[in-house]
Amino acid sequence: MSRRLVAPLAFAALLLAGWEASVRAWLPGSPFVPTPTAILGWFWEALLDGSLLEATLVTLRRLSLGFLVGAGLGLLLGGLCARSRTVRDAIGWLALGLQTLPSVCWVPLAILWFGQREGAILFVTVMGTVWSVMLAVQESVLSVPPLYVRAAQTMGSRGWHLWSRILIPASLPGIVGGMKQGWAFAWRSLMAAEIFVVILSGYGLGTMLHDGRELLRMEQVVGVMAVVILVGLLADLALFGPVERWLRRTRGLGGG
Amino acid sequence: MTPHAETGPVQLALRGVTKRFRGASGPVTALDSVDLDVGHGEFICLVGPSGCGKSTLLNLVAGLDEADEGSILLDGEPVRTPGRDRMVMFQQDALFPWLNVLENVLFGLRLKPNLRDAERVEVARHYLDIVGLADKELARPHELSGGMRQRVALARALAPNPRVLLMDEPFSALDALTRDLLYGDIQRIFTQRKKTILLVTHNIREAVCLGDRVVLLSPNPGKIRQVFDIRLPRPRRINHPDLAELAGEVTSALASHLGGHEAAI
Structure with missing residues (x-):
């Protein structure tokens, strides 16, 4: 494991050193291309004055709320669609269409409906999450092997028992995959919302990024981008990593 | 088709059971007015080529599918839905x-x-x-x-x-060695627990090894063609010469029914 860390670390060091050297050689003092040391300087400064931590917390709070509402709605709608062909026919096309709509397209509508407030940001995040989760849940439940259902029926399972003991556990790997995708969509939507919806009730990472551009502080722009990548990566590892490992271990999925 | 003389009274009765499916080229009669009586503690093996309706028959008894005509009675009660009195072992x-x-x-x-x-x-x-x-x-x-x-x-x-154990080709996905071991297990459990068993297979030797009676079906339409009483002592070994000889008889009977059917078309 540790030997496998050598290549990425060496490459990262080389990249940063090359970046630093070329900016110093050809674009010294450019307002458009910051050096890694300048970015690190901003990072340190923002960390010390608490602004970075606060913005990250504001953003994570919005992300959790948006994801919970979006994924909850998606689970419910996906379950309904899997259960009833009529519901599936009625709203399936709508979900498919709305899923293809980039979530930033919801921003103008959200601002007009909710004003420049938390509600607008929540709305955009939820809209970006709900459809993909719904479609993933529907798909996973519909692709449960009929053999499991038949076997359970012969043992007397039906109705809610069949749902809770067979359909939901059998489709869990697909549902977790859908949640992971939903989380990624929520993250993207939230960043779009924070950059475009300027509000006073909380200063998030997106707003910080936006302000970096206004102030022409490129080290802040690139620094926030790096933090956004880091938060996304850590959340993915911490939230979904353990669940996926547990599924692999207990069910022997993927090379078990 | 009455039960074996040595088994108990009728436990499972099929009366004029007919089942049709919509095929690509019109309706297919998977089962055509099938009558069968299975006694308490009897081991019945249904054999036949694919498409003869043997798995359909099992699904109907399991209550996983519904017959178009006729009735299925378990201890005199009609079968409509799946239930723990008829447990199923599937191919997978x-x-x-x-x-x-x-x-x-x-x-x-x-x-x-x-x-x-x-x-x-x-x-x-x-x-x-x-x-x-x-x-x-x-x-x-x-x-x-x-x-x-x-x-x-x-x-x-x-x-x-369960009152009846239904088995739908449960050994066909296994290797020969494992299969032979399971034949032993099934016979031991059958003899000890006096379970009524209905087993579907396309392996005639397996049917002769396990069954008290071997019921031969052939397709288009799915019908019972012949029933063989197997009076070999238990436990039976799949490689025993007497068993091989009986299996040979069933195989040639199957061939003649299939040949006769094709000549009729």
Whole structure:
């Protein structure tokens, strides 16, 4: 494991050193291309004055709320669609269409409906999450092997028992995959919302990024981008990593 | 088609059972007014080529599908829905991968009323012991071999104490060695527990090895063509010469029915 860390670390060091050297050689003092040391300087400064931590917390709070509402709605709608062909026919096309709509397209509508407030940001995040989760849940439940259902029926399972003991556990790997995708969509939507919806009730990472551009502080722009990548990566590892490992271990999925 | 003289009174009765499916080129009669009586504690093997309706017949008895005409009576009561009085063993083990071996065997038992949980666990362990997997109760299905999984499926089917055990080609996905071992297990359990068993197979030697009677079906339309009484002593070994000879008889009967059918078209 540790030997496998050598290549990425060496490459990262080389990249940063090359970046630093070329900016110093050809674009010294450019307002458009910051050096890694300048970015690190901003990072340190923002960390010390608490602004970075606060913005990250504001953003994570919005992300959790948006994801919970979006994924909850998606689970419910996906379950309904899997259960009833009529519901599936009625709203399936709508979900498919709305899923293809980039979530930033919801921003103008959200601002007009909710004003420049938390509600607008929540709305955009939820809209970006709900459809993909719904479609993933529907798909996973519909692709449960009929053999499991038949076997359970012969043992007397039906109705809610069949749902809770067979359909939901059998489709869990697909549902977790859908949640992971939903989380990624929520993250993207939230960043779009924070950059475009300027509000006073909380200063998030997106707003910080936006302000970096206004102030022409490129080290802040690139620094926030790096933090956004880091938060996304850590959340993915911490939230979904353990669940996926547990599924692999207990069910022997993927090379078990 | 009356039961074997040595078995008990009729437990499962099929009367004029007919089932049609919509095929690509018009309706297909999978089963054409099939009559069959199965006695208490009788082991019936349904054999025939694919398309003869043997699996359809099993699904109808299981209540997983409904007959278009005719009736199926279990101890005089008509069969309409699936139920624990008729447990099924499928071609694939159908074990639930999110449950361990013990929980898989407990699945049907947990739905059985009027039992304490401790009793359910005791019964499940008893059946795991019968199929020789008492030490595997905490294993996950993916950690077991194909033969072990099918054994767990057998324990799961036996655990709720069904009146009839239905088996749909349960050995066909296994290697020959594992299969031979399971023939021994099934015969031992059948002799000890006097279970009524209906087994579907396309392996004639397997049918002759296990069955009290071998029921031969042929397709287009699916009909019972001939019934063979197998009076070999148990336990039977699949490689015994007498068994091979009887299997040869059934095979040539099947060939003549198929030939006759093709000549008729």
